[in-house]
Amino acid sequence: xxxxxxxxxxxxxxxxxxxxxxxxxxxxxxxxxxxxxxxxxxxxxxxxxxxxxxxxxxxxxxxxxxxxxxxxxxxxxxxxxxxxxxxxxxxxxxxxxxxxxxxxxxxxxxxxxxxxxxxxxxxxxxxxxxxxxxxxxxxxxxxxxxxxxxxxxxxxxxxxxxxxxxxxxxxxxxxxxxxxxxxxxxxxxxxxxxxxxxxxxxxxx
Numbered sequence: 001x002x003x004x005x006x007x008x009x010x011x012x013x014x015x016x017x018x019x020x021x022x023x024x025x026x027x028x029x030x031x032x033x034x035x036x037x038x039x040x041x042x043x044x045x046x047x048x049x050x051x052x053x054x055x056x057x058x059x060x061x062x063x064x065x066x067x068x069x070x071x072x073x074x075x076x077x078x079x080x081x082x083x084x085x086x087x088x089x090x091x092x093x094x095x096x097x098x099x100x101x102x103x104x105x106x107x108x109x110x111x112x113x114x115x116x117x118x119x120x121x122x123x124x125x126x127x128x129x130x131x132x133x134x135x136x137x138x139x140x141x142x143x144x145x146x147x148x149x150x151x152x153x154x155x156x157x158x159x160x161x162x163x164x165x166x167x168x169x170x171x172x173x174x175x176x177x178x179x180x181x182x183x184x185x186x187x188x189x190x191x192x193x194x195x196x197x198x199x200x201x202x203x204x205x
Contacts, residue, residue, distance in 0.1 A: 024087045026077075026078040026079070026087050026088075027089065027091055029081070030095040030098075030099045031099075032074055033071045033075060033099035033102070033103055036067055036070060037071065037102040037105075038102075040071065040110070041109065043060065044107070044111065044113075045110055045113060061168050064110075072103070078092070078096060100156075101129060104160075105126065107166075108125060108163070109122065116166050117174075118174065118177060125180075125184050128184050128185060132191055135192065139195055142199075143202075144195065147194065149190050151186055158176070158180040158183045159180045159183075159184070161176060
């Protein structure tokens with residue numbers, strides 16, 4: 001059913017060229033994710049918005065988690081629509097990873113500041129993300145193509161699950177965070193290895 005809906009709406013958009021529609025639906029969804037990230041961050045840091053108005057603090061957990069789920073859903077749909085409707089743009093290539101980083105870092109930093117997440121785990125994740133982003137920038141400038149690995153995708157899923165458990169204050173949230181941290185380091189090392197291999201291939205060619 002979902003595929004049928006996307007197909008029908010996709011036919012409406014086929015007359016738009018890739019460069020013409022800068023703020024297409026995938027880019028709009030990525031932009032929405034960028035807006036939801038600081039809102040979720042603010043909600044995490046201000047539980048008194050609910051407790052001072054007679055609500056239990058669990059409503060803060062629910063609302064922050066709802067914002068996170070909605071933002072995460074846009075991550076799936078913007079990629080799906082961009083591929084199915086052939087609406088990939090340079091702007092989208094910039095907005096999508098930016099929105100992803102803003103969302104996960106907003107959640108991790110908010111949880112850390114509220115004492116719900118290990119500062120060391122968050123520090124390791126942030127340093128890894130900054131380092132790999134720098135390597136990606138070098139790869140693009142050198143024209144080196146490093147294919148995305150399955151480990152990177154699993155890492156992203158593990159981070160999102162850990163964030164969900166921590167936001168809801170469910171058991172094993174801390175353990176899941178450290179598991180996600182391990183996968184973050186592993187996928188970073190795998191990317192570095194792939195970058196090294198791609199550089200060697202370019203030098204031989």
